Amino acid sequence: MEFKESQAIYLQIADHICEQILLEKWKPEDRLPSVRELAVQLEVNPNTVMRTCEYLQQYEIIYNKRGIGYFVEAAAAKKIKQLKKERFLVNELPQFFRNIYLLDVELDELKPHYEKYKKSHFR
Template sequence: MEFKESQAIYLQIADYICEQILLDKWKADDRLPSVRELAVQTEVNPNTVMRTCEYLQQYEIIYNKRGIGYFVASDAMKRIKQLKKERFMENELPQFFRNLYLLDIELDELKTHYEKYKRSHFR
């Protein structure tokens, strides 16, 4: 896995796990790969993956069955979207709005481009 310098590795692994859930590759109550398997897959120390699991557990996206492993929570998709929306609104949207203002881009123009993007990428 290629990591960015701008974000902690455990958060990038959390994003990867969340993406797998959002893409419906891992469904509610599916068992996640073990901590060791994820560590090998992402090429990091198992302690880093453990920190990721603790983080995702804190947000109730995954849960632990002691001695068996981690599983996707039944409402994980809803919780992931909520968490990602909050992070987007707090971290990315202010800079995005600043760019719109500086470049004099109106929301109507943006809406047209967004609709075109959705048609070409998600249908």
């Protein structure tokens, strides 16, 4: 995994885990790889992965079965979408609106581009 310097590594790992859940690679009640396995796979310190797990537990995206490991919460996808949507609306959408305003792009011009993107990336 390539890490960016603009965001803490544990948050980037959290985004990666959330993406796996949204893509249904890890389904509700699935067991996640162990902290050590994830650390090796992502080439990070196990403490960083542990911090990620604690963070995701806070938002009730995963839960811990003591001695067994971490599991995907039943409503994880819904919670991830809600959390990401809130962050998108607050952090990214204002800049997007600014750009389309400055470039004089109408919203109806964007729809074909969005549809093309969905087809090429998610089907």
